Amino acid sequence: MARTRLAEGTVIDGFTIGRLLHTGGMALLWQVTHPDHALPLVMKVPRLAEGEDPAAIVSFEMEQMILPRLSGPHVPRFVASGGFDVQPYLVMERVPGASLLPDSEAAPLPPGRVAELGAMAAEALDSLHRQHVVHLDVKPANILLRDADSAVLVDFGLSHHTELPDLMGEEFRLPYGSAPYMAPEQVMGIRSEARSDVFALGAMLYMLATGRTPFGDPQRIGALRKRLWWDPPPPRELRPECPEWLQEVILRCLEVQPERRYPTAAQLAFDLRHPDQVALTARARKLRRDGWATTMRRRFHPDHQPRFGRSAGAVAGIAGAPIIVVAVDVTDQEGALGRALRSTLHNILATLPGARIACLNVLRHNLISLDSTLDSQGQNKHVQRLVELQHWAAPLKLPEGRITFHVLEAVSPAAAILDYARLNRVDHIVLGARTASFKRKMLGSVSGEVAAEAPCNVTVVRIRDQAET
């Protein structure tokens, strides 16, 4: 194979090589320009010299397969790729922002900032998982900030695409990934588990909250396996100022068994965006590592050792664990529509054990009095609505942690529900439609507007009008 020696000024397929931006373990990153592309670009070139890790080639080929199949704001835009006959390369958008490395160096960060960065990273992961990809190398260096509220995942060289042959999986016996953040099942060679990314993100949140990684940086397989039985010190032991909800979130991500973690990155993002709604368990209150006997039991007792299933799959997980919004008109909650709405929700939940419900009510603002500060009556109204929502949902008998309650204040109920659905990556909205009434004629149909504009599924529950049957 004839190889071009890359240097500033070299032209490959119309791309002019600029500055060398980064020298990584497996690849080099060059700034490049092209007359047809105004976008700032980078070219990634694998290290292929004799004696280099053969994983570099395969990892590069995987990224060449995966990146062109990805889209959306949470991945760098793919521009071009070149084969191995002359010079292998991959050209993509140069994401403007910095990575989270400076943040991790500045850690511990304030809890609010940890949650904000974590939510952005979780939302990016959710987008990736929905495109059939498990990243498998989530760490501060691979998360870039596109702007103040959106993150971009980079480096898909270790990733697994459920619809593509996995060359990394079979070729290398040793698990590849970044030791401080790698999930236990990934250490054991499983590459199809989307919740491995949730674990890695949890390890990163731990690091951002405490200033240290939960498992150090082990370099040998035996030391890597320690995370299957050894629990890291709870963040609040290291940082007493770490709030209980943040520790709850972090330790749930770091559960050894994937089934005990957040079922999806979207649900993790939801908790990080709503700290006051995080259901606290024993994880939140833990202040010490587990005792010696418990740890040894996990290490040596066959019944206490984790078992990992082979194929949960990135997509299957999301389909079984959606975020469902139910918009409840509490003024009519025990009427026929309130009961029909609850019964529909009950049927949906019966098939989706991982589903999580956000119960919404919209408190209408009067446009004119929008800027008036809430008086005591207004406050009471808000609390009263919350209580009513909880009362409506009680017959569903959902455990805390699967259901949350939110009163939104807005001029337009439909717009408020739609905004909420977009921000929280909601998969399904369930709401009732009033039968023809004077009120609907005057105000327009909320359900109609939501159904037309929603970014997800919408179920409209309607009571059959007896006069028309």
Place this chain on the structure above:
Amino acid sequence: MRIAILSDIHANREAFEACLTDAARQGAQRFVLLGDLVGYGADPGWVLSRAQEMAAQGAVLIRGNHDEAAADVHNGMTANAAAAMDWTRSVLTEAERDFLHLLPMEVAEEDRLYVHADASAPTRWLYVRDAEEARRSLEGTTARVVISGHVHVPAIFGLTASAQLVIFRPVAEAPVPLTRPRRWLAVVGSVGQPRDGNPAAAWSLLETEAQTLTIHRVPYDIDAAAAKIRAAGLPEALAARLHHGL
């Protein structure tokens, strides 16, 4: 170039027609019929004459074990297959049987090899079902990409730099890159008698510029194909299995 690959048609006219319609809709410019035009199904004459028309227009035809058996002795066939084969021979003309007998065992095109079964010994009709069998097949040839059938269950095997093999079950309609310079072996599914639990007919589209292979699954009138098998007095199991794709 968009190349449609159809294997193991097995005298199933309904499935064959459904796949050809779908391939035309997907813009196929060239056709490869990868063997086993006949056997099991009840329309050998129609399938064969359609294949001959396609060959006259430049399609590549490869010999399968059932094509060979139609003209010759049928060694090592199951009872049902042998019964169907006796019937098939009785309904084909001598010229048709000769045509099947003279089909090539393999055809090489650019860096690809089309062959019905194991490329290392095409006349032995060995199955390529797992990584070891795929290694045997790939090591028996110098082609970068081997495309074969015979198994009736789609699979794609990649031979990596360190000589490990990856088996991958392709997802229907999702293009799989057969990246250069890596070597690949693709076992395409069956048009006329799928056995992967999905009764829909399978055909594959190879796109040479992008170097991708996509398995397409097409629903077809299974009731009609099964009814003809029964009407011809062929074993009931050959009709029933079409509904289950097993």
